[in-house]
Amino acid sequence: MRGNSRALSLDNGEETTTVRESIMVHTELDNNAQSITENVTPPQFHVLSKKQYRSKRILDVILSGIGVLIMALVYPFIALAIKLSSPGPVIFKQQRTGLNGNPFTCFKFRTMHVLQRRERNGKPDITQKGDARIFWFGSLLRKLNLDELPQLFNVLKGDMSLVGPRPYPVQECAYWNSTFEDFFYRYSVKPGISGFAQAKGYRGGTLDEEHMRKRLDYDLIYVQKNSLSMDLKIIGRTILQMIHLDTNGH
DSSP states (O other): OBBOOOOEOOOSEEHHHHHHHHHHOOOOEETTTEEEGGGGHHHHOOOOOOHHTHHHHHHHHHHHHHHHHHHHHHHHHHHHHHHHHSOOSSSEEEEEOOOGEEEEEEEOOOOOOOOOOBBBBBBBBOTTTTTTTTTTHHHHHHHGGGGTTHHHHHHTTTOOOSSSSSSBBBBHHHHHHHTTTGGGGGGGGGGGEEEEHHHHHHOOOOOOOHHHHHHHHHHHHHHHHHHHHHHHHHHHHHHHHTTTTOOOOO
16 A cells, blocks of 8 residues: 655645645554554544534535536536437446445436446556547536536435545545555545545546545545635636636546
């Protein structure tokens, strides 16, 4: 497992340590060091799970409710374009890892041809830039982040938040759990439609450990420092990225 330490910069220029640096501990059971990825949950995990600000759920319900109304206006056009581009369902459902490591059904507009996904050499089958399985309209949805719109229903259900670490597929999470000893701390808050890492430009499937380490560091900063103002800044930056087609989505 890897866990290189480094301080990262917040939007206001302040340097902050990651969760790994400030609270990460190893729990010893039967004289054998075990990590939290082996179902060991240190007390610090529960402390982090209580650090979310009180009005977060209110913000989620109000903004996602507005978003669903807007989505209702564009849904017929998006659904028709998907159907014309590729046979298969309009909505793609996938098991992803959420709060406390529990799986949930995540909704997305389908952007890929219906094919069987397979692991390669023990690594998860992720979507990469230029992936031939993505049809043209699906690629456009990804660049605009519009493929994530159905996750507004996940927010209303309580599975997700508007802002938080992105939820990865269960198999992908299992892979990164065995790579980074502090990956499990992402699960102490609800996953989000967008997050601090995505606002910083870290988006899309990857198997690059250095890239994922940086992305994880930003996720853990959010876990530690989430606030109403931070969420509003992330939402605003995400919208600007969508307008300027600067999402790094693929």
